[in-house]
Amino acid sequence: MNVLEDAHRATAPDHARHPTAAIGHRLRQPLSAAAWPAGVAAAALLLPLFTSAYWIQVLTAAAVFSVAALGLSVLYGRVGLISLGQIAMLAVGGWTAERLGQTGTLPFWLVLLATGVVTGLIGIVIGLPALRLSGLYLALITLMLAAAVTIVLTNINFPNGGPGFLGYDPVKSGTVPLARPAIAAGDTAYFRYTVVVCALMFLLAIAHTRGRPGRAWAAIRQSEHAAVAAGINVTLYKLWAFALACFMTGVAGALLAASAGGLTVYQFPPQESITLLAALLMAGMYHFAGAVVAGLMLKAMPALLDTWGVSGNILLIVFGVGLVQTLVTSPQGIAGQLSRDLARLSARLRVRRTTS
Amino acid sequence: MKTNGHRPHTSMSARVLTIAACAPLLALLATGCASTDTGAAAASTAKPSKASKCGLGNGKTATGPAIKLGAIVSDTPGLSFTDVTDMANAYFSCVNANGGINGRPVKLVVEKDALDPQLTASLATKLIDTEKIVGFTASSSVLDCSVNAKTYEQKAIYGIDAGLALDCFNSPAIAPINVGASYSALATAQYLLDKGAKKLVVFTSNTPDSNAVNSSIQALGKKAGVPVTAWVENVPIADANGLALKAAQAAGADGGVVVNLNAGEALKVFKAIEQQGLIDQAKWGCPAGCNDQSMLQQLGSAWDGKLGVNAEVNLASSPGPDNQLYLQLRQKYAPKTQLGNFGQLGFTAARIAVQALLSIKSGDYTTATVGAAFKGVKDYRSDLYCKPWYFGTQAFHTANNTTRTITPKSGQWTQARDCSEMPALPNNKFAEIRAYEKQIGLG
Secondary structure (H helix, E strand, O other), X not given: OOHHHHXXXXXXXXXXXXXXXXHHHHHHOOOHHHHHHHHHHHHHHHHHHOOOXXXXXXXXXXXXXXXXXXXXXXXXXXXXXXXXXXXXXXXXXXXXXXXXXXXOOOOHHXXXXXXXXXXXXXXXXXXXXXXXXXXXXXXXXXXXXXXXXXXXXXXXXXXXXXXXXXXXXXXXXXXXXXXXXXXXXXXXXXXXXXXXXXXXXXXXXXXHHHOHHHHHHHHHHHXXXXXXXXXXXXXXXXXXXXXXXXXHHHHHHHHHHOOOOOOOXXXXXXXXXXXXXXXXXHHOOOOHHHHHHHXXXXXXXXXXXXXXXXXXXXXXXXXXXXXHHHHHHOOOHHHHHHHHHHHHHXXXXXXXXXXX | OEOOOOOOOOOHHHHHHHHHHHHHHHHHHOOOOOOOOOOOOHHHHOOXXXXXXXXXXXXXXXXXOOEEEEEEEEEEOOEEOHHHXXXXXXXXXXXXXXXXXXXXXXXXXXXXXXXXXXXXXXHHHHHHHHOOOOOEEOOEOOOHHHHHHXXXXXXXXXXXXXXXXXXXXXXXOEEEOOOHHHHXXXXXXXXXXXXXXXXXXXXXXXXXXXXXXXXXXXXXXXXXXXXXXXXXXXXXXXXXXXXXXXXXXXXOOOEEEEEEOOHHHHHHHHHHHHHOOOHHHOEEEEOHHHOOHHHHHHHOHHHOOOEEEEEOOOOOOOOOHHHHHHHHHHHHHOOOXXXXXXXXXXXXXXXXXXXXXXXXXXXXXXXXXXXXXXXOOEOEOOXXXXXXXXOOOOOOOOOOOEEEEEEEEOOEEEEEEEEEEOOOXXXXXXXXXXXXXXXXXXX
């Protein structure tokens, strides 16, 4: 048991710790969880009207990384399975999408879906060790897997229109982005497309956590033995969680492949998964809104600091300090704190209204 | 457009210096001054010339709205090219203190990227759309050309940059002032052949261009009729001793090895070669990435005259007026930059850009006018270059296609070989480039 797990058990929201609480939570607020991604999507769709092309590209990357963070949030925040291979899965998604897109026959939405299915299946394979391992050992195994993916990609490279199964032409240089759909050829249109797809991924995650899988995951998270005793198929639901997380991250990788710039092997170092975990813990591991905040922290914060003339590298220090602060004072992260503060404000306003 | 660049050896003092330097050699050796393989530090021993001036050189501080140029530079731990932009900024500071661009200051907006194509793409958008730059100067990014070259072409925004990837040399919108890693490796291989290598071995760090680099050297070997062994090496190097032994064995007797790694990784290999007593087993060469002062300090005397390093520009100890100005500005504005290659490249890019901007007489500095001025640069001469530099109208640019080779000697880089042409091969465009140069009167 590591420090993060201790903190998690102590602070995870009720619906993550107690299956019955999750049911109650679901019954009380059937639409609230779905409302905020819809709100975020609506706001994001309007954003291009008020911001520059530069910020459109930055926010596109932030949206993609929020889905990668969402995958980790599902695995660790809901099931208690720590994975340090999410960035590698993003790379696998990007490679698969570029290779599928290179055929030129599949529509973009089908490339997204097929990529998700491929990475979802890979997720099941990755999930197999998770049936016997957890905590630090699982983290190490997924980190080694991420390193293996990096080594493989370093040798095979991302497809660039070359021949054969790998689709890589060694003589040709430059990055070749995945072709965008006709309705989202420009950066602004592609940002909107990305936001819509990302919102769908969030809704998919919410639908899972509010249904039978969510209750099973919460039970497994609390005690695997108790879950088995309660008749829950632990093997199935653990693999399901890995498949879902990798499906979503794969789709995010496909979106990244079509964003400005294309893909290179350099942008997916294994240690980036640790940064993702740190950002998500600070942003709020146990709230899906935390994944959005994590995406913004990873991609929009450096851009904001750059605008202020501060090096983005300082974020690694900020993340380190912030992580300590989060674990000590606010384990539910920024999203949890915001959610709590908003609830308190809402309650006070209600009280004031009734008394007046 | 004829630029105001300095012509080496045209001033009286330079001629006198040249004759003075040649006379003893002529007397003793009855050979020409421009020996092609002297192994001597001829340049470093000559008396320095008077430094060139910055821009208008009138001592008046520029005022008014700045003319904005942009640069994207890679800056990540272990891979930083900020010396290029720092020295470009040093030159612009000097220009702004000396009349600016016809009275207006020039500002270089520098954005630092990492190895993230999305970031590199967004920074280009920021510079063009938000900062409203009118051209690029001294960009030195691993990914910029691969990611943004098409955007620059579409938006007709031009750059005089320090190119790293091959894409920088194959864009109508970018004219690199340097040779780049790929062609530098080719020039190094040619040097080893000229030194008598009967076989070539090359190992290149695994980057998107690595296979293209190796293919180029294989084509050179085919042309020269020597066998070539080439492979790609993942960095960081895990087993430098094993790699050194493998390379020496592959080269065999009279073989030449191109160690195509960046300075830090190459140093590991050179140290391993030295420790295993393999220095004299083969002829060793390294592209321009090894032209690094800190590496020189760590190589040791065992390598004196035994390692040929391709140099994209003249020695930092050379006496020419442009190099003297570079040395002065480095000391005044950018003392933290490494002495040599990257700083000289930034200085040169800024110098060419300023001379292009000064040619705009209308006072209207837009992407169109600046682009036209950049494209109009022809016959820029500098003591840092072997021959005139030009932008040109072709879809590919490698105006700096004649380079020197340097070697360590007593703790200094010294010239091992004077200016030599890059070999024209079926898989490069040097034949077309030289035909074009003849066409515009520079051949």
